[in-house]
Each structure stands twice: as structure tokens, then as C-alpha cells.
Amino acid sequence: MKLIESRAEGLYCAKGDFYIDPLRPVKRAVITHAHADHFCSGCDSYFGHRHTIHFLKLRMGRIAPMHGFEYNSSFEFNGVKLSLHSAGHMPGSSQVRIEYDEEVWVVTGDLKPGNNPYCEPFEQLTCDFLITECTFSDPLFRWPNEQEEVSKIKNWHQDCIEKELHPVLSAYAIGKAQKTQQLLDGNGIPILVHPTIAKFNESYRELGFKIPDYRILKDGMSKKKIGNALVLVPPSVFNTAWMLRFEKYSAGLSSGWVLKPNTVKDRGADCGFVLSDHADFDSLVKNIKQSKVKGVYLMHGDKSLMLQNLQNLELDIKILRYQ
Numbered sequence: 655m656k657l658i659e660s661r662a663e664g665l666y667c668a669k670g671d672f673y674i675d676p677l678r679p680v681k682r683a684v685i686t687h688a689h690a691d692h693f694c695s696g697c698d699s700y701f702g703h704r705h706t707i708h709f710l711k712l713r714m715g716r717i718a719p720m721h722g723f724e725y726n727s728s729f730e731f732n733g734v735k736l737s738l739h740s741a742g743h744m745p746g747s748s749q750v751r752i753e754y755d756e757e758v759w760v761v762t763g764d765l766k767p768g769n770n771p772y773c774e775p776f777e778q779l780t781c782d783f784l785i786t787e788c789t790f791s792d793p794l795f796r797w798p799n800e801q802e803e804v805s806k807i808k809n810w811h812q813d814c815i816e817k818e819l820h821p822v823l824s825a826y827a828i829g830k831a832q833k834t835q836q837l838l839d840g841n842g843i844p845i846l847v848h849p850t851i852a853k854f855n856e857s858y859r860e861l862g863f864k865i866p867d868y869r870i871l872k873d874g875m876s877k878k879k880i881g882n883a884l885v886l887v888p889p890s891v892f893n894t895a896w897m898l899r900f901e902k903y904s905a906g907l908s909s910g911w912v913l914k915p916n917t918v919k920d921r922g923a924d925c926g927f928v929l930s931d932h933a934d935f936d937s938l939v940k941n942i943k944q945s946k947v948k949g950v951y952l953m954h955g956d957k958s959l960m961l962q963n964l965q966n967l968e969l970d971i972k973i974l975r976y977q
């Protein structure tokens with residue numbers, strides 16, 4: 655029997671009787687990070703990095719026993735040893751290393767090698783079996799220099815002000831929004847954020863992270879009060895009727911997906927900026943190679959496309975599939 659199997663509820667370790675990022679309520683849930691597609695409410699107990707636990711409490715309330723750990727410290731379930739290692743994706747984001755009977759498995763969760771002011775750097779692990787995300791499963795997803803994208807946002811903001819448009823930029827409320835604010839810091843651009851983003855900004859500050867100054871967008875705020883601000887909003891309101899309050903605006907999309915042809919247009923945006931908190935295709939391949947695995951399983955994203963692209967690279971690595 656495999657140490658980690660795929661069940662309807664999520665990835666399951668029978669030896670240790672725990673799930674990783676379960677989609678349905680289970681007894682023990684080990685959570686890689688606090689994005690909504692990686693946890694569910696109703697579990698009997700939660701385990702994760704202490705920052706992940708901080709966000710889970712904010713998002714779900716203290717609904718069950720929640721156990722927070724530091725990176726590289728280990729804990730056990732029925733003799734199965736677990737430890738969390740930075741995934742570089744958002745505060746607390748963890749790769750889960752699972753060891754039993756001299757066999758090591760790693761579940762990446764969402765990963766992002768490179769600089770993130772709100773994370774410890776991604777830790778390169780080695781293992782026997784790797785279960786990796788593959789959100790950006792095509793070589794067309796290669797991230798450009800981040801500072802060049804920041805310059806593009808700066809130019810767009812200036813252009814909008816000259817044309818008397820409000821620049822409204824979409825950014826996921828937890829992770830991308832804070833990183834974007836940090837990247838724009840020092841550029842002289844006033845920032846106005848949607849209340850949902852403000853809530854998570856404050857939760858970052860509670861963890862001791864520095865978030866640059868910002869104002870909160872309020873209902874009925876006048877054009878004059880909004881002024882020259884760049885407005886950050888979560889995807890849930892981007893290009894919905896909610897946006898009509900701005901009268902005249904330019905909609906910017908901040909995502910790795912803008913490299914896919916027509917994405918900007920299809921999402922009703924006026925322009926796109928390639929900023930992502932996920933690994934690009936090359937980084938996914940590099941992690942697979944450097945993990946020195948006997949076999950790799952794919953999760954999230956277009957698994958068939960990733961499989962095809964990995965086969966094209968003729969890596970000397972077994973790509974495995976759960977039934």
C-alpha cells in the first residue's frame with residue numbers, strides 16, 4: 655500500500671490516519687496553507703504552520719483544536735513522522751514531508767521558489783515520492799522579471815491618472831494583495847484597498863509583517879477622496895457590478911495566467927501584469943529534478959498537459975498516477 659493515497663476527501667495517509675488539505679471534514683487535517691481551496695471547515699483537528707493556523711482561525715473561527723508548528727520541527731501520528739518546510743507561496747505555506755519506515759514523501763501544496771518578503775525562502779527537499787502542484791503546467795508560463803512588471807504597473811497608473819480613469823487592480827486578498835503592496839512601496843503610488851484585503855493586511859501586521867501604508871475603500875467614497883490612488887480589489891468583485899461605483903476606470907489583472915493568450919480580454923480586463931505566487935513551468939520541473947525522486951504524482955492544474963510536457967523533456971523520472 656502506498657504511504658499516501660488519493661481519496662475523495664483528499665490525500666490520505668492510512669498509517670498515520672491523517673489527510674492533507676482535505677476537501678471534506680475528516681478527523682485530522684494537515685493544511686499546507688490558508689488559501690480556500692486547501693482547507694475546509696468541519697474537521698476534528700487541524701495541523702499546520704503557526705501562520706497558517708493564524709489565518710485559519712481568522713477565516714473559520716476557532717472551530718476545532720488547531721495546532722501550529724514552526725518550519726522544520728517534527729510531529730508524529732502513529733509513528734509516521736511529519737515536518738513542514740517553506741513552500742515560498744504565502745505566509746505559513748508549507749511543503750509537508752512525511753517519513754515512515756525509511757520512505758520519504760513530500761506534498762508541495764502550492765509552491766513558489768524565489769523572493770517573497772512574507773515567507774521564508776522555498777526549501778528544496780529530496781524524497782522518494784513527490785506529490786507536486788502543477789498549476790502552470792505549460793512552458794508558455796515563464797515569469798518575467800518582477801521589477802519590470804512593477805514598472806508596467808507604475809506606467810499604467812500614470813496613464814490612468816492622465817486619462818482621469820481610476821486604476822483598479824485585481825489581486826487575491828491574501829497573499830497576492832500584500833505582495834503587490836510591498837512591490838509598489840516606494841514608488842509614490844497611493845494605495846486604496848477593498849475592505850476584504852484590509853482585513854488580511856491587518857492579520858499580516860498581527861504576525862509582525864510590515865505592510866506599507868494604505869487607505870481602505872469605503873462605500874460612497876467620492877472621486878476626490880479616491881484621488882490618484884491605485885485601487886486593489888479581490889477577484890470576487892473584479893469586473894462585477896460592484897466596480898460601477900468608479901464610473902470611469904481601467905481594470906488591471908495581476909496573474910500568471912495573463913501569459914495565456916486572450917486571458918486579459920476573456921476576464922474583461924484592460925491590461926495584465928505577470929505577477930504570480932506560484933512556480934512557473936521551469937521552476938516546477940527544476941523542483942521535480944532536484945527532489946531526486948523515484949516517482950512523481952501531479953496535483954492541481956492541467957495534469958494531462960503537465961504529464962505530456964514532462965514526457966517531452968524525457969526526464970529520467972517516473973510520472974505516476976493515482977487510480
Ligand SMILES: [Zn+2]
Pocket residue numbers: 687689743764
Ligand atoms: Zn495557494
